[in-house]
Amino acid sequence: MGRGAKQIRSMGARVQAMVEETAFYATTADGIEDVAAVDLQKLGAQVEAWKTGRVYFRAPFPFFYRANSLARSIHRIVILLKRAKAMSLDEIYETARSLELSFIRPEQAFAVRPRRLGQHPFTSQEIGRVVGQAVIDASLQAFGQRLRVNLDDPDVALNAELLDDDLLLGIDTTGDVALSKRGYRAYQHPATLNPAVASGLIDLSGWDPSCSLLDPMCGSGTILIEAALKGWNVPPGRWRTAFAFQRLAFFDGRLWEQAKEEADAQVSQRPLQLLGIDRGLKHVKGARMNAEQAGVGEAIHIRQGDCTKDPLPSVEIVITNPPYGVRVGKRRLMAKLYGDFLDNLRRWAKKATKVLFITGEYRAFAEVLAARDLPLLHERGIVLGDLPTRLFVFHVG
Incomplete structure (x- = not known):
């Protein structure tokens, strides 16, 4: 032998x-x-x-x-x-x-x-x-x-x-395609947030399925979709057809089928309060398309609107990944956009709202916060691809 x-x-x-x-x-x-x-x-x-x-x-x-x-x-x-x-x-x-x-x-x-x-x-x-x-x-x-x-x-x-x-x-064990590439995107926004980071922001917010959540600049809907998947216990790897571990010498098909069955058995639909707004009609339609592709279209409500001046729903948590002026918009306009949004949010907030705001224009946003006397609860750096950004967590209302 x-x-x-x-x-x-x-x-x-x-x-x-x-x-x-x-x-x-x-x-x-x-x-x-x-x-x-x-x-x-x-x-x-x-x-x-x-x-x-x-x-x-x-x-x-x-x-x-x-x-x-x-x-x-x-x-x-x-x-x-x-x-x-x-x-x-x-x-x-x-x-x-x-x-x-x-x-x-x-x-x-x-x-x-x-x-x-x-x-x-x-x-x-x-x-x-x-x-x-x-x-x-x-x-x-x-x-x-x-x-x-x-x-x-x-x-x-x-x-x-x-x-x-x-x-x-x-x-x-995963493969060249990362787990963050979920597979539900039918519409690709030019500045889409990494779904793994979106899920991380949701965890940091303390959100649970009983909480109302708003993304006022929702783009392709990633934050809302990730919240819906989490709220319904939908496995994020559901759309994936192949993993690197399936070609390894010790791959056990029985254990893999068992893991999938256990994951699918945890799926449970329930009413969720997930709200999205975006100024671009193209993005609104794309976000709805992505939500349908992910099987959570019924859980999310997305409409066209301008979060800097239109009425905003009063919610418990706001999580958003706004334009930075890198891929979308112009950098010199970012401070005005951020300030107008915060002023409008304060105008419509009827209860204490926890806000998570991630941006590459963090110096401009820090000045906007300071000018409005909004104390930070938490701040951290997060690298999106090769782009350094900062997450700001604070209360409004």
Whole structure:
């Protein structure tokens, strides 16, 4: 019997050994790691730490099935194979060379997805090359043959991330398409908010299905749709047809079907007070289309209007991602837009309203708040793609 066959036969024992406690990390937007940690804890994870858009946790090995289906504020779920200190390419090679290859079959192809943050005398591409060579060398010993490389459509994607001197080697169970790409968008707004961040804002607001929620500049409706999905317990991964874990050597179709059935069994429709306004009729129609595509059209009420001067409903929570002047609008007009909106909101608020306002024009908005003597409850930075923004939380009324 060859070494490859022995490797496959022993795989089950190794996987069983990992069931009790397996190291993972999840990626998320930089700035909502604490929210993502709570998201994972609610699903059963034991969170250990978070930093720089990553949450480190432990959970039973099959946890990735459940997390990929149900995690709302997460981009990817990664099985953490090795974590070590590394300052050189040689150290990276040695760490990668020590990997056990129970996650891949000899006939499968792999790719390395490298990423680097910090100052290093080498590039991300060099990290990818070195880790790839280490895996090939390990496969020669484990299987008696070289693993194939396929950068475009690999069976297994190996994450190799160097964050300063912190080396992470792990198996991406999600795939190249992040969990935040829900799949319900029939209409694409030119400045759409990341759904994982939208879900994080909802959690930060303290919203629950009994609360009224308004997005006065709702764009394509992402915040409202995410609230409806949360309020009805709809799995955010429902529209996804493929995950990276389905091609891994230890994929168990029975466990995956069980995870999906358990998630679907939690869906429960109830009346929700989710209200949206947008000035653009095109966006209003698009938001309604997206809500219908997500199956929550009945839960959301969206109308055309101008939140700076039209009557506004009195609600408990306002969450909005207004124009920044980067993709939509002009930056010099943002301070006026923000100020006019706040003045109108104060005019119509009949009860204390909690407001969450995220913007890339945070200096202008901070001045608007100060001029109206609205004290902050909370403020934090959140990175949207490559764009630094700030979230402001305060009360009106």
